[in-house]
Amino acid sequence: MILRFIASMMILAGISGIGFEYASRLGKRRDWYEQFIEFLTLLKQEIRYGHYELFDCLEHVAPGINGFFKNFSLSMMDRLSRADGMGMNKIWEETIKAFDLQLDEYGCHGEDKELLKKPGCFLGSCRMEQQDEQLLCLLEAASQKKARLSEGLCERQKAVRLLGICAGALIVLILL
Amino acid sequence: MELKEQICRIFPRNIRDTLRSCDLDFERLSAIRIRANKPVIFSLQGEERYISGQKSMTGNLKNALCFSMDDIREMLEFISNYSLYAFEEEMRQGFMTIQGGHRIGIAGNTILDRGRVTGIRYISCLNVRVAHQVLGCGDGCLPYMYEHGILQNTLIVSGCGRGKTTILRDLIRQLSNGTSFQRGLNVGVVDERSEIAASCRGVAQMNLGMRTDVMDGCTKPAGMEMLIRSMAPDVIAVDELGGSGDLEAVRSAIARGCKLLATIHASDYKELTCIPFIKKLLGEHLVTRLIFLANEGKPGLIQYICNGEGGEIQL
Incomplete structure (x- = not known):
């Protein structure tokens, strides 16, 4: 009887945990977009008003941000300073690949990764105004995405958590 | 950073390896002329050398390697440290200066705005003028x-x-x-x-x-x-x-x-x-x-x- 009770509790906790984890990822993904917007805004300012080279821009941006994009900036700087004959697009893509696991932890999907890949296509290879426009478009897209993710986030998180608990309870009942 | 490395860093990856391993005397190197679909010319005080297809240097024009527009575009990324936007003013004037003081002249199709050059597109020619500091060369003057x-x-x-x-x-x-x-x-x-x-x-x-x-x-x-x-x-x-x-x-x-x-x-x-x-x-x-x-x-x-x-x- 005791064993049955322990097993039921473990199943309930496990399945509820999945719900809680998924709910937390929903929030993390929104937070990632927030960090992305902050990163792009600071980068744009450094480029536009500082007129610094990309390496210096990243060097100036990195201390002012936290989380994913701080590490991303530092990693990009490292790759840029090595100057091993790769194009910007390739360097940017390889850095994203290296951060694939972290992106998964933030709950980022294919479309998020595609959006993150975009700066690699134009950063450093366009004229100032053109690059400014591209960054502005990207910022707009990221802001829209963030707004969509923020819409009813609390309710969705609650629903997912509740769903986890209910699913756990249902499975326990069936098994009992 | 030594002269050889300063120069090698502006070339595409495969050419870098050739330049690093070849016997080219960088101290005598005065200019490198790169033109789209034409042989790359290394000028060494009156003498000309080319990169051969076998990934070495040659004095024979027949085997000389030609650069494509893509190679030149890639070189521009390296020359500008992946920051072409930061060199807009220099590009408008037709040159960029890289680490070591080497001046890189550029030529291509100019973009004009009311008669004023605002930029250069389809860059097809580069002229790398290698800077040398010769301590004491002014003693005679x-x-x-x-x-x-x-x-x-x-x-x-x-x-x-x-x-x-x-x-x-x-x-x-x-x-x-x-x-x-x-x-x-x-x-x-x-x-x-x-x-x-x-x-x-x-x-x-x-x-x-x-x-x-x-x-x-x-x-x-x-x-x-x-x-x-x-x-x-x-x-x-x-x-x-x-x-x-x-x-x-x-x-x-x-x-x-x-x-x-x-x-x-x-x-x-x-x-x-x-x-x-x-x-x-x-x-x-x-x-x-x-x-x-x-x-x-x-x-x-x-x-x-x-x-x-x-x-x-x-x-």
Whole structure:
């Protein structure tokens, strides 16, 4: 009887945990977009008003941000300073690949990764105004995405958590 | 970073490996000419070398490797440190300067806005002019630059690629550190094309002496004005005089007690005096020493030194 009770509790906790984890990822993904917007805004300012080279821009941006994009900036700087004959697009893509696991932890999907890949296509290879426009478009897209993710986030998180608990309870009942 | 690495870093990956492993004498290298779909030419003081298809250097034009537009586009990324936007102004003027002071001339299809060049697209030609610092190459000129112990306003004159900037750089260093003729002077350098000091992120890569202030990437008239106001230089040094506004700036600098050390493009005294701007400077006795470099032989060779009237000076 005791064993049955322990097993039921473990199943309930496990399945509820999945719900809680998924709910937390929903929030993390929104937070990632927030960090992305902050990163792009600071980068744009450094480029536009500082007129610094990309390496210096990243060097100036990195201390002012936290989380994913701080590490991303530092990693990009490292790759840029090595100057091993790769194009910007390739360097940017390889850095994203290296951060694939972290992106998964933030709950980022294919479309998020595609959006993150975009700066690699134009950063450093366009004229100032053109690059400014591209960054502005990207910022707009990221802001829209963030707004969509923020819409009813609390309710969705609650629903997912509740769903986890209910699913756990249902499975326990069936098994009992 | 050594010269070889500075040059290798601007080439696509596969070419870098060839350049790193080949026996090319980078110390003798004066220029590299890259043109789309044409062989890449490495000029070594009169001799030409090419990259062969077998990933080595060759003197045979038949096996020479040609660069595509994509290779040139890739090179531009490396030259600009992945930051073309930061070199817009330089590109508008047709050149970029990389670490080490090597100037890279660019040519392609210009973008015009109301007759003014706003940029260059389809860049298809690059000319890498390799900068060399030769310490002591100005030793031969220095004694001639003084009269009764007073430094004279001096112009270094020669044709293209004859070592004007190299000699100017060494004279700046010597005047700044002090010579056997004079204690060290405060030298203000207006480095419009980042060729004299080869500043990289604001720090001079070349040795210009301990009392030298550099205004980098600034037009000569504006830079001279700013330096005189802020740094109180004893000597103002500039490269390649002749632009609009230079005459007034030089007049103003000399009137405010600065000595002038500059270079100008001409092959001899006759050609020099045909330049209206110089004619005025010489007519007003503002420049009293002209150092002419030989148009043949080793770069930096002094042909003769004369005063403002063209009279050769003997020590």
